[in-house]
Amino acid sequence: MTIRTLAWGILLAATTSVWSPPAHADAVEPKVAATSIKVEHVRIESAKPYAEVRAALEKLVPRFDDRIRVLLQYGEIGRVKVELEKVQGSAGLVIFSVAPHGDWVQILGQKQNAAQFVTGNVLIATQMTSRNAAAGLYAPLRIMLYETAAGTAVLKYDRPSDLFGQYGNREVTEIAGSLDRKIFDVLVTAAH
Known part of the structure; x- marks a missing residue:
């Protein structure tokens, strides 16, 4: 052994x-x-088809613009903050990447609509990681969207304040509370 x-x-x-x-x-x-740790796992079931919920989610939460990193490399911090606010839009979130899990089941000769969205808010994440670097384990967050056998969509995620609350830092947990609201609101809107 x-x-x-x-x-x-x-x-x-x-x-x-x-x-x-x-x-x-x-x-x-x-x-x-x-x-x-104890984590509340949230499940939002939609009566709408997978494709419709995915399109709504991607419309509500824009993609991260990697050009913002170039501004950071050149030390243009003021512009970085402005661009982050702009790209996050009214949802206050961005999609950093999408992992198409459903595509991979083709290895088993199957087809499935399922994708993991890596989502977050850079400005909120930096507030937490500046207080506890380990908070970066959960920033950005993961949202899973998949299709049921009936053809409808399900969204799942773990409540941010529970994930970040494990660090025992009151400020980090309070900051994560704003993500609780942002994630819930955008997912319910996409599912509706």
């Missing part, structure tokens, strides 16, 4: 634990910790 396999087994067996492999004279071993 390898140390990695042993470590994984110990992590799975404990709700909250810290494990350090045996020390070697020539190396400092990493400490591994695992903590369970």
Whole structure:
């Protein structure tokens, strides 16, 4: 049994634990910790077809403009903030990428409409990560959209304030609360 396999087994067996492999004279071993958190998982079922809900979501939440990164590289911070506000529009969110999970089931000889949207708000994310860098694990957020057997759409996501609340930082959790509202509102609107 390898140390990695042993470590994984110990992590799975404990709700909250810290494990350090045996020390070697020539190396400092990493400490591994695992903590369970409670997360509210939100499911929004639409009576509308998948394609219609996807089109509505993509209309409500624009794509991120990578040219904004060039402004950042040149230190044009004022312009970066203006462009971020502009691109996020009224939803206050952008789509950074779309992972077409449904396309991949073709490997199994199947077809499915399903996509994961990596979505967020750069200005909100930086407020959280500046207070706790680990918050970057959940910024940006994931939204899953898929088609049911009946041909309707389902949207799923994990509530941001629960994901970010695990860090025990009141400011980070409050900031994430604004994402709770933004994500919920835009998804219900797309599903309606």
